[in-house]
Amino acid sequence: MDMQASKKKLGLKERYQVMTRGLDWTPSYQKMEDIYPYVAYEGIKIHDWDKWEDPFRLTMDAYWKYQAEKERKLYAIIDAYAQNNGHLGVTDARYINTVKLFISGISPLEYVAHRGFTHVGRQFPGAGPRVACLMQSLDEIRHAQTQVHSISNYNKYYNGVHDFHHAHDRIWFLSVPKSFFDDAITAGPFEFMVAIGFSFEYVLTNLLFVPFVSGAAYNGDMGTMTFGFSAQSDEARHMTLGLEVIKFILEQDPDNLPIVQRWIDKWTWRGYRVLTLVAMMMDYMLPKRTMSWKEAWEVYFEENGGALFKDLARYGITMPKCAEQIALEKDHLSHQAWSTFYNYGAATNFHTWMPDEDEMAWLTAKYPESFDKHYRPRYEYWREQAAKGNRFYNKTLPMLCQTCQIPLVFTEPGDPTKICYREVDFKDEKYHFCSDHCKAIFEHEPEKYVQAWMPVHQIYQGNCFPEGTDPTVEGFDPLAAVLKYYHLEHGRDNLDFEGSEDQKNFDEWRGMATKNV
Amino acid sequence: MAVAAIGKYEFAPADAIDKFHGAQLLYIGWEDHLLFCAPFAFPFPPSMPFGAIVEQVLPGAFGYHPDFARIDWSKAEWLKSGKPWTPEFSKSLEENGLRHKDVIRFRTPGLTGIKGSCS
């Protein structure tokens, strides 16, 4: 059959229709359930995929054109930043540790998000969401790439950035973000969309991405700041998609509500636990602070999120229950997190330190209810000891939560002096949790979480030493072997910032750039 | 609840006792001493006497704290899974009823951390 070429140029809307949904077809000799095998088992009922409202009308060719232009600009700035030794313009070399945290903790998640959206994009029978997921999957791999490219410049000068992906898959605390995303991509397509598309991208993104980007801006890191801004227009699209998914699922069938509510509860908590890393970054790792974690939580979750959940009330969705506990933790989260990293500073791919006098005063001002009472005495003691050459390095491995994989560092809701312990017996095994919420997530799907790759247990099983290591030989040093397995060089990549090679080099190079020597 | 899945969904737990080369895991926390950010995880042979943990292992794990040297072990109060419990120091972990992945805590009355802050 000859195609009838149209003389008239198509309008944007028609063009979108033809180039996206118009490319779909109804199969005639294959069954729908064979083509889309994952769409029913989660219990979500969709009656009419055509009811999907496309949140942004973008065709593939427009996508390429637009992104290519953005990236040309981005790479021009990154190049200029690198050529002008922009890294020497950051506030203080301690700042670079936030970049190390970002590249090893967050950028690999961009890549997994890419894989996740590719996967679910294949699984949805509706052409509208399939196209949206395809574009988001491309956004995510671009984010991973641009982040790696911008941050690679730091790798030329500073320690700990050299093997971020290897680190992500192995280092004890990086199992927290890693297992979060592994949990999401091993769920069904609808849960993935609620987990990542809605809870992560819509509800929590302002608490993850924005603090890093504005932290970069405040601290003179143009490279990081620029990729942040470049990703911003994608983020707006992702947020719209996340919200559209929730509304679409809920409008399709009333039976979907309890399932979606449970996912929102679960993923808000899972996401919040990952944000522990951001909380300490904001309050401790940025030499020039943007705002405190507590303030960020109040603005971005309590105010903005509150308005969102009010909006969703018409579908029957309520504010996740965990919000109450999070409100109790906001005075403590960042301090408990930084204490943890200070404890285990011999096993991290970035440096740790004690806040100086001014920084302690800032913490007192931002956390009048908690800092002086619960955390200052501990810090002052550590600081005194460090000054005497007795810097605290905790060498004994901690007990972990089976769900979020964070050590049991969180205190009882309402009592910051007592560690919160929770446990469950399942099929002759004991499992431990940091909180009621992590426990409830486990109890709903124990078979999933019994498989967790818990870094501490893996070390004790002997699975975290370089190949060929014999742990039975005289004088075997397990921690040294674990650092080798992590590809971390003891004394360079880890330990206190004070006395580090990063500190020394930065001072020397900045001196060369600003003084006559 | 069972995991929603497209087929049978059953997997062996990743941390069963047979994976630990003859050891079992024991978690130990010291109440009111958050200088140590979390309770510790240890692999111990089930035949190890409980007293050996207190004498040979805990000093290495908790000894950095100035309170540690002041502990009177005869006054220490123990909890197992959050409930009061009394260990017998001369008996083994197994004889003390400690199983793989049990969690115990001890409280040391009168010792409440750096400047009484529970740190």
Ligand SMILES: [Fe+2]
């Ligand atoms: Fe992204």
Ligand SMILES: [Fe+2]
């Ligand atoms: Fe947890």
